[in-house]
Amino acid sequence: MRPSAQPNAEFAQVYAELRALMIESAAGMIVAQDGEDGLVMHAPIPHPLKPNLPMWFGAVQIGKAYVSYHLMPLYMNAAMQARVTPALKKRMQGKTCFNFKAVDEAVFAELEVLTRAAADAFAMPLKL
Secondary structure, three states: OOOOOOOOHHHHHHHHHHHHHHHHHOOOOEEEEEEOOEEEEEEEEEOOOOOOOEEEEEEEEEOOOOEEEEEHHHOOOHHHHOOOOHHHHOOEEOOOEEEEOOOOHHHHHHHHHHHHHHHHHHHOOOOO
16 A cells, blocks of 8 residues: 555455455465555566566555556466456456456456466466
8 A cells, every 4th residue: 555545444445355366366476565555466487578577467556546456467468368357347457457446246256267367377487
């Protein structure tokens, strides 16, 4: 949670649920940051173009207007993007970010399935 953001109680609940969802659904990923600025997870594989840097997997953060859930395996991966359901697509901003203002159990369940698939994809060595 960013110090400048003063989240309401609902955002705090949304953040707590999305944080737990990512940690539980992203088996094999590494928690790189988990604190006031949010949750950041890395993949256990090196970045394909910059092997000295970690490969980002995802993040959850509270902003001023919503809670964001970033899922990096969607970036430039048509097969993974095809798994984004219409309900999730409505929450999407850009290629890898989903925004939430309230808890939505049905959409969170779809996000859990997508996160598990993304973790499975990033747990394997990348082939270039």
